[in-house]
Amino acid sequence: xxxxxxxxxxxxxxxxxxxxxxxxxxxxxxxxxxxxxxxxxxxxxxxxxxxxxxxxxxxxxxxxxxxxxxxxxxxxxxxxxxxxxxxxxxxxxxxxxxxxxxxxxxxxxxxxxxxxxxxxxxxxxxxxxxxxxxxxxxxxxxxxxxxxxxxxxxxxxxxxxxxxxxxxxxxxxxxxxxxxxxxxxxxxxxxxxxxxxxxxxxxxxxxxxxxxxxxxxxxxxxxxxxxxxxxxxxxxxxxxxxxxxxxxxxxxxxxxxxxxxxxxxxxxxxxxxxxxxxxxxxxxxxxxxxxxxxxxxxxxxxxxxxxxxxxxxxxxxxxxxxxxx
Numbered sequence: 001x002x003x004x005x006x007x008x009x010x011x012x013x014x015x016x017x018x019x020x021x022x023x024x025x026x027x028x029x030x031x032x033x034x035x036x037x038x039x040x041x042x043x044x045x046x047x048x049x050x051x052x053x054x055x056x057x058x059x060x061x062x063x064x065x066x067x068x069x070x071x072x073x074x075x076x077x078x079x080x081x082x083x084x085x086x087x088x089x090x091x092x093x094x095x096x097x098x099x100x101x102x103x104x105x106x107x108x109x110x111x112x113x114x115x116x117x118x119x120x121x122x123x124x125x126x127x128x129x130x131x132x133x134x135x136x137x138x139x140x141x142x143x144x145x146x147x148x149x150x151x152x153x154x155x156x157x158x159x160x161x162x163x164x165x166x167x168x169x170x171x172x173x174x175x176x177x178x179x180x181x182x183x184x185x186x187x188x189x190x191x192x193x194x195x196x197x198x199x200x201x202x203x204x205x206x207x208x209x210x211x212x213x214x215x216x217x218x219x220x221x222x223x224x225x226x227x228x229x230x231x232x233x234x235x236x237x238x239x240x241x242x243x244x245x246x247x248x249x250x251x252x253x254x255x256x257x258x259x260x261x262x263x264x265x266x267x268x269x270x271x272x273x274x275x276x277x278x279x280x281x282x283x284x285x286x287x288x289x290x291x292x293x294x295x296x297x298x299x300x301x302x303x304x305x306x307x308x309x310x311x312x313x314x315x316x317x318x319x320x321x322x323x324x325x
Contacts, residue, residue, distance in 0.1 A: 001024070001025040001026075001027060001047060001062075001064050001065065001066050001067055002019055002024045002025070002026055002027070002066075002067050002068045002069070002070060002236075003027045003029055003050075003055070003059075003066065003068070003069045003070070004016045004019065004026055004027070004028055004029065004070045004072065005029040005030065005052065005055070005069070005070070005071045005072055005073035005093075005097075006029075006030055006071070006072035006073030006074065006111075007026070007028035007029060007030045007041055007072075007073075008028065008030040008031075008032055008037045008038060008040050008041055008182075009030065009037070009040070009072060009073070009076075009182070009183075010040075010175070010177075010179055010180040010182075010183060010225065011072050011111065011172070011175060011225055011228055011229075012030070012070070012072035012073065013040035013041050013044075013179045014177065014178065014179055014225050014226070014228075014229050015070055015072065015229055015232055016028060016041050016044050016046075017041070017043070017044055018229045018232075018233060019070075019233075020044045020045055020046075022233070024067070025047040026044060026045070026046055026047060027046070027047050027048045027049075027050060028041060028044070028046050028048070028049045028050070029049075029050045029051070029052055029055050029073065030049075030052065030073060031051065031052065035182055036181075036182065037182040040179040040182070052073060052089075052093060055093070055097075056096055056097075056100070059100055066104070066106050067106070067107060067236075068106060068107035068108070068109065068166070068236055069097055069100070069101055069106060069107070069108055069109070070109045070110075070232060070236075071093075071094060071097050071108065071109065071110040071111065072110075072111045073089070073093070074089060074090045074094075074111060074142075074145075074146075075089045075090055075142065076113075076142065076183075076186060077142065077185075077186050078115060078140050078142045078143070078186070078284075079140075079185075079186075080141060080142060081141065083141045086141050086142060086145045087145065090142070090145035090146065090149070091145050091148055091149060094110055094149045095149065095152060097110070098110070098149075098152075098153055098156075101164045101167065102156070102161065102162050102163055102164060103162060105164050105165060106164060107164055107165070107166035107167065107235070107236055108164050108166075108167040108168075109166075109167070109168050109170065109232055109235050109236065110149070110168075110169050110170070111146075111169075111170055111172060112146045112147075112149070112150050112169040112170055112171040112172070112244060113142070113143060113146045113171055113172055114171050114172065114173040114174070114221070114246070114248070114289050114291070115138055115139070115140065115142055115143030115146060115286075116136055116138050116143050116146050116147040116150060116171060117136055117138075117143075117171075117286075117289065118136060118137040118138050118139045118143065118286075119137075119139060119286060119287075120286055120287075120288050120289060122135045122136055122137070123292070124246065124289060124290055124291055124292050125292045125294075126171055126243075126244055126245055126246040126291075126292060126295055126296075128150070128154050128169070128243050128244035129154065129158075130151065130154050130155060130158055133147070133150055133151050133154055133244075134151070139284040139286070140284055149169070150169055150244055153167075153169060153244070154244070157242070163242060164242075165239070165240050165242075166235060166236065166238055166239075166240065166241050166242070167241070167242050168235045168241060168242070168243060168244070168245055168301070169243070169244035169245070170228070170231060170232070170235075170244075170245060170247045171244065171245065171246045171247060171291070172223070172228060172247050172248075173220065173221040173222070173223050173246070173247065173248030173249075173289055173291050174188070174220040174221060174222045174223065174248075174289065175188065175223055175224075175225050175228055176188035176189075176190045176191065176222060176223075176224065176225065176311070176312070176315060177224050177225030177226060177311075177315050177318075178225065178315065178318050178319075178322065179225075180225075188222075189205075189255060189258055189259070190258065190262055190312055190315055190316070191319070193259060193262055194262055194266075194316060194319055197259075197262050197263055197266055197268060198266055198320075200268065201271070202271035202272065202273050203259055203262075203271065203272055203273070204272075204273045204274065204275050205255050205256065205259060205272060205273075205274055205275075206218065206255070206274065206275065206276075206277040207274045207275060207276050207277060208287075209276075209277055209282050209285075210287050212287070213287050213288075215274040216254060216255050216256035216259070216272060216274060217254045217255075217256060218254065218255055218285075218287050218288070219252040219253060219254050219255075219287065219288045219289070219290070220252060220253065220255070220258075220286075220288075220289050221248035221249055221250070221251065221252050221253075221289050221290045221291045222249070222253055222258060222308055222311070223247060223248045223249050223291075223305065223311075224305075224306050224311035224314070224315070226306070226311070226314070227247075227249075227303050227305050227306060227311075228247055230303035231245075231247050231296070231301050231302070231303065234300065234301045234303070235301060238299075238300070238301075241299055241301070243295065243299065245295055245296045245299070245301060246291035246292055246293055246295070246296060247291065247296065248289075248290070248291025248293065249291065249293075249305040249306075249307075249308075250290065250291050250292070250293040250305070251290065251308075252288060252289065252290035253308045256272060257308060258308065258312065259272050260272075261308055261309050261312040261313070262312055262316060264309070264313075265312055265313045265316035265317070266316060
């Protein structure tokens, strides 16, 4: 039995699908609201569905052995400004689940984020020592909440207390792939521009407001959600593993490269226009991210990451068959 929080969300639903296919009894924990995100796990055979506010009580009362908690639930919008809401959802539940897994030797996999690296001026090394984490300065409340959890868990490990035999904090970089339409403005750029590309219209990217980057030349480590799922499965398959790891391809590519890959995937010539970035984003914008995957590889957790072109083509093909608008 494996609990997946955020099970109706983007990464969580893809994990739930994969674990169920592997034969796990999946317990989904999430809010479903009044939109169509329930469709993300409509095809998954579920053991149970738990509301997040009821999860800790359910864990105390559950009589069946629990293999793992895969904690993907969070407020993931980098533009969210209600910090109390972020703390309640991103920090409190994460630490409560960590505590439960520590004392019951339940595998714990949780979502951290590349947003913890801030503007990237201190690099993108997933040094999970307390000193290494202390150097980072996130730019928004979402990144700060993920960083706070990372630092608390690293401190617990340093203190030499009981920890699960298998645990991992995963610093996801720019993830794209199936089942993300409910994210609205926080969808990947692939999902946002694919309908326009498919209908033969031009797409619009942000202009650059940094002298070192051309328009559309802002760079990200774009990673397929399929590869993220492979990393989670490798953590769960390990005999012993513990640490905070980057999950990205290790190769930064530009937003223009991404847009061209979408055009190529539908067999169209690129038509790209540029617009000014909103003022409210300019001071908190990352112009470059690239995962250092050295520790991920050394711990045997890295899949054979898809190239940007391969991953985008696979996703566009999926969208053409499952237009989850």
